[in-house]
Amino acid sequence: MTRRRNTAQRPTDASSGTLLTRYPGNPVLTAADWPYPVNSVFNAGAAMLPDGTTLLLCRVEDRRGISHLTAARSADGFNKWVIDPKPTLAPHRDFPEEIWGIEDPRITWVPEMKKFAVAYTSFGRGGPGVSLALTEDFTSFDRLGVVMPPDDKDATLLPRRFGDFGTWVMVHRPAAPIGAHIWLSYSPDLRHWGSHRIMLMARRGAWWDANKIGISPPLIETPDGWLMIYHGVRRTASGSIYRQGLALFDIKDPSRCLLRGDEWILGPREDYETKGDVAGAVFACGYTIAPDGDTLRLYYSGADTCMAVATGSISRMLAWLETNGRPPVDTDI
């Protein structure tokens, strides 16, 4: 089994609460940093550019409540962000599905195309759906339009084709009254999607990830499988708590869950996570991996208001899942 590889050298002392360390300089980006008036800056997709620059494609909510995406670039991924002077990707009149905004981008580098694929929520009269765009430079974008109709969001493309037929794979989260689970769909051409199946189910009852889950940043490719950071939504009398947890999927067949952690690894705690437009939401759409190949920089939003970053070791996360995770069984849900 691939997931048992390399575990001998791994530290196993990690507890779920120590897998991610908040950057002391958080928040790293706020509305006050913006070159034009905006309400909030959050849910950024992330990419490491070929020259080592970190790019965050931030969701920016304007003072009408409509979101667009604006790129911010930094040499070290923490400081001295250079923000595009105007929106980088804004709702376009030729795409009515974007009339109420574009939100929550997840960025995947696709080596075969030598392009970045941006999966984002397009908010139109039918509700929130998933749209896909391709870009080489985050300056011009080639929109493929709506790939998952409403109500659907939290989508990310996997970086390569799978199986004998070379099908693309997309993770997404259609919403159904009975439960919002994480699904996988397959496509021969990035435009036509089918063979839909559930990838990970929301639990029930009192769990932190009961009733509503969704992928957070894109899947992380590791020697043990695809590592998923996903969010769980706990509804309470004073609103919803958004937290982040871990699961691991088979590298050849990403529909097969190998391990799921029971505990969340990041939840709202700091002021910038508990005060803002949506108090108690920590929500991530992007990460980069540092040059050491192991240090994950998770870019996440505090309270749907600002951008923050936390760092963690991918091998420690895998070791934690090995020790504390278990394959999902029907009685869990």
Ligand code: BMA
């Ligand atoms: C989710 C998404 C995100 C948002 C989060 C917390 O459902 O809509 O855009 O950040 O809720 O409010």
